[in-house]
Amino acid sequence: MPTRYAIIGTGMMGQEHIRNIALLADAEVAAIADPDEGMRNAAAVLCGQNGFAGIKSFADYRDLLSSGDVDAVVVASPNETHAAVMEDILSTRLPVLLEKPSASIAEAARALAAKAESRDAPVWVAMEYRYMPPVARLIEMVRAGEAGNPKMLSIVEHRFPFLTKVGHWNRFSARSGGTMVEKCCHFFDLMRLITQSEPVRLFASGAQDVNHKDEDHGGERPDVIDNAFVVVDFANGMRAALDLCMFAEGSYFQEQVSVTGDAGKIEAVVPGPARFWPGGAERASEVIVSPRAAKTPKREAVHVEEHLLRAGDHHGGTYFQHERFNRLVREGGKPEVTLHDGARAVEMGAAAERSIREGGVVHL
Numbered sequence: 001m002p003t004r005y006a007i008i009g010t011g012m013m014g015q016e017h018i019r020n021i022a023l024l025a026d027a028e029v030a031a032i033a034d035p036d037e038g039m040r041n042a043a044a045v046l047c048g049q050n051g052f053a054g055i056k057s058f059a060d061y062r063d064l065l066s067s068g069d070v071d072a073v074v075v076a077s078p079n080e081t082h083a084a085v086m087e088d089i090l091s092t093r094l095p096v097l098l099e100k101p102s103a104s105i106a107e108a109a110r111a112l113a114a115k116a117e118s119r120d121a122p123v124w125v126a127m128e129y130r131y132m133p134p135v136a137r138l139i140e141m142v143r144a145g146e147a148g149n150p151k152m153l154s155i156v157e158h159r160f161p162f163l164t165k166v167g168h169w170n171r172f173s174a175r176s177g178g179t180m181v182e183k184c185c186h187f188f189d190l191m192r193l194i195t196q197s198e199p200v201r202l203f204a205s206g207a208q209d210v211n212h213k214d215e216d217h218g219g220e221r222p223d224v225i226d227n228a229f230v231v232v233d234f235a236n237g238m239r240a241a242l243d244l245c246m247f248a249e250g251s252y253f254q255e256q257v258s259v260t261g262d263a264g265k266i267e268a269v270v271p272g273p274a275r276f277w278p279g280g281a282e283r284a285s286e287v288i289v290s291p292r293a294a295k296t297p298k299r300e301a302v303h304v305e306e307h308l309l310r311a312g313d314h315h316g317g318t319y320f321q322h323e324r325f326n327r328l329v330r331e332g333g334k335p336e337v338t339l340h341d342g343a344r345a346v347e348m349g350a351a352a353e354r355s356i357r358e359g360g361v362v363h364l
Contacts, residue, residue: 004029009099014032015046022051023319032044032055078166080176083104101346103343135190135270146264148264149261155243157187157242162183172220203361203362206352208226253272284301284303285302347364
């Protein structure tokens with residue numbers, strides 16, 4: 001029997017989950033829920049195109065949860081709804097894949113993590129960047145000691161502006177948590193994963209300099225940051241930096257992650273998704289190892305199958321995440337990305353937002 005999935009929230013990310021579930025041999029989408037009729041209908045069409053016949057469609061996710069027709073739930077609704085939706089799901093016995101951020105504010109993210117501690121069914125926070133093949137390869141090399149003792153971590157994302165979402169929720173910090181939570185929780189999660197340590201101090205500088213400044217949504221002007229630098233000190237002595245620019249879609253690569261240790265440097269580079277990034281499909285992701293002793297960089301191409309690239313905008317990461325989550329649902333075990341991990345990423349993002357507003361160091 002295939003795992004029967006429910007998708008709560010069927011916008012861009014919900015539809016990416018549908019396309020990637022369709023690539024699994026032992027999974028199907030059985031139900032969808034979204035209060036927006038247009039998104040709900042678009043997702044139903046997509047399900048049909050991917051061979052999911054007879055799916056149930058709900059305007060209210062609570063009706064879906066009470067239907068009893070699914071084995072697992074993917075939550076991909078807007079950030080501001082995550083806490084309330086999860087409160088209802090945690091009372092069920094359904095495994096959950098919860099899109100990042102786990103909540104739009106740190107207090108709610110911590111409360112969810114605490115409430116789920118005694119729950120038998122797993123909750124996995126969707127941090128797709130962990131599973132992008134070039135980033136996963138970099139982590140593997142760091143763990144193998146190819147950089148020696150790691151000291152510094154740099155993450156660069158130079159990309160396109162926020163896309164248009166239903167209700168324009170991602171234009172407002174009060175609804176999304178702000179750019180440092182909404183967009184950058186991925187990178188703060190990677191920082192904790194790669195350093196294997198916890199943040200102790202953070203300083204950020206950023207602003208809304210270019211994007212969305214001429215928009216008006218019901219008399220409200222967008223207030224989300226579109227560029228920032230963030231520096232984080234970790235308890236084990238490592239330091240990390242994030243360089244974010246959301247008006248740089250002309251860049252050759254979208255993401256660059258590098259780890260430098262006492263023996264050398266390892267760098268992963270990732271092109272942007274082809275549908276937003278002209279020419280991006282022709283640019284191969286790769287990992288570059290630069291040992292100090294040899295002083296001769298070694299380049300390793302990291303191939304990602306074309307059908308995985310077409311299934312989403314996370315360079316195959318969504319698919320490989322779903323492989324692991326589906327195995328967890330079917331065979332048992334523990335989630336690789338917990339609600340505690342999700343809460344820590346939200347806390348770091350909220351601290352960066354605060355540092356930008358107040359201009360000072362935030363101690364964590």
